[in-house]
Amino acid sequence: MKYLVFGATGNIGSRVAQRLIDSGARPSVFVRSAKRAKALFGDQVDIHIGDLENPGPSLAKALVGVDGILLVTDGSDLEKRDRAVSFAASHAGVGHVVKLSTLDVRTAIGTGPWHAQGEDAIRESGVAFTFIQAAGFMSNALSWSESIRREGVLRSSTGGGKIAFIHPDDIAAVATASLTTRDYDGQALAITGPEALSYGEMAVAIGRAIGKPVRFEEITDGQAYARTVEWAGKGAYADALVDIWRAVRESRLDTVTDGVKQITGREPIPFDQWAVENASSFQ
Ligand SMILES: NC(=O)c1ccc[n+]([C@@H]2O[C@H](COP(=O)([O-])OP(=O)(O)OC[C@H]3O[C@@H](n4cnc5c(N)ncnc54)[C@H](OP(=O)(O)O)[C@@H]3O)[C@@H](O)[C@H]2O)c1
Incomplete structure (x- = not known):
């Protein structure tokens, strides 16, 4: 093929x-x-x-x-x-x-x-x-690396809301299985990580991985937008990101599915493991 x-x-x-x-x-x-x-x-x-x-x-x-x-x-x-x-x-x-x-x-x-x-x-x-x-990729967390490295802080407008970030390897495994087996033709496969976590919980997981505590600090939508515009510029992409973070805060994005298990036959990779694999980015 x-x-x-x-x-x-x-x-x-x-x-x-x-x-x-x-x-x-x-x-x-x-x-x-x-x-x-x-x-x-x-x-x-x-x-x-x-x-x-x-x-x-x-x-x-x-x-x-x-x-x-x-x-x-x-x-x-x-x-x-x-x-x-x-x-x-x-x-x-x-x-x-x-x-x-x-x-x-x-x-x-x-x-x-x-x-x-x-x-x-x-x-x-x-x-x-x-x-x-x-779902949102675990690798999005790399955007927190600078503030975690410099100040031990993760700042976000997501409040206590949760999201089940997925490991990029799980996405690739599902995509490759779809391509090579053709078992999922005509389907929309909803795939997430194993559990919905708040950004505060993900800060703790990164802290565990690097052996240093990481604090979660809540910011407003306006602050989040201003910070995003600094690297993404004004426009649809910055608006979309702030929209996503607001939806997380309002518990509208905390879906967890068993898609990865159904398709790959194994459990999705937890955020703890992603944090260990990527610890050097936060140190
Ligand atoms: N991040 C999330 O949480 C999330 C969640 C769900 C879905 N998604 C979706 O996932 C997709 C991004 O996937 P990713 O993270 O793998 O992307 P990525 O790492 O940003 O890579 C984008 C790829 O597209 C290529 N590309 C960009 N413009 C191109 C063009 N005009 N012609 C040919 N190639 C082009 C880039 O090539 P170069 O090397 O030349 O730049 C690069 O290989 C987006 O559709 C996003 O909406 C993201």
Whole structure:
């Protein structure tokens, strides 16, 4: 089987590409930078250079002979890229598109509406699909590393609200199983970590992992927005993040599912383990 991975230099796509390689496949990757792809995968992948903002003939070329796609796109206009890839895939006779989506499609919170539009575009294309509706990623916690390193503090507007962050490896395992087994065609898979935790509880877990206490400090939505604008700029993405944190605070994002167990046959990885694996980022 021939697989093509979009977002292969990113958090989830790189893990899916590596899992495919480990299973004996030779995936193709559609990347903006051959150098980054080579640094990650050496000569174990076929590299197609292109930019989904303006793919030109690179997209159709990359799709020749492909059976299954992992599609990772981002941004408030991601529907455009999901539409372009899925219609081109349908035209090229690709069997299956696995889209990395979000659990927030179900609640229309944060980036949920962006991904809902992307999912609709893929349905319209007629290609067989699986949507991976993932909860917030544990790796989002890396954005707390600077304040934890410098001050031993995690600041957030999430109050005592909880969310069941999921380990990126669990997302990759579910996405790879969807691609390789085709058992989940036509489904939207809701996957979360094993338990909903407050940001205060995650601060304690990181403190345990680094052997130093980490304090949780509540900030307002306005403060959270101002801090986010510093690195993300004003606009839809900063608005979406503040929306997500507010929803966490109001206990609208504390869903826990057994999706990872159902699909992989094992329990999802707990936040404690993620914190130990990533302790050096907080020290
Ligand atoms: N973080 C969360 O809590 C969360 C939860 C649920 C769902 N999601 C969804 O997960 C997705 C992000 O996944 P991720 O964390 O794996 O992403 P990531 O690490 O930010 O990687 C993004 C990938 O997309 C590639 N890319 C970006 N623009 C491109 C373009 N125009 N043409 C070709 N490739 C392009 C990047 O390539 P370069 O290396 O060239 O930049 C990179 O490989 C988003 O759709 C997000 O909404 C996130």
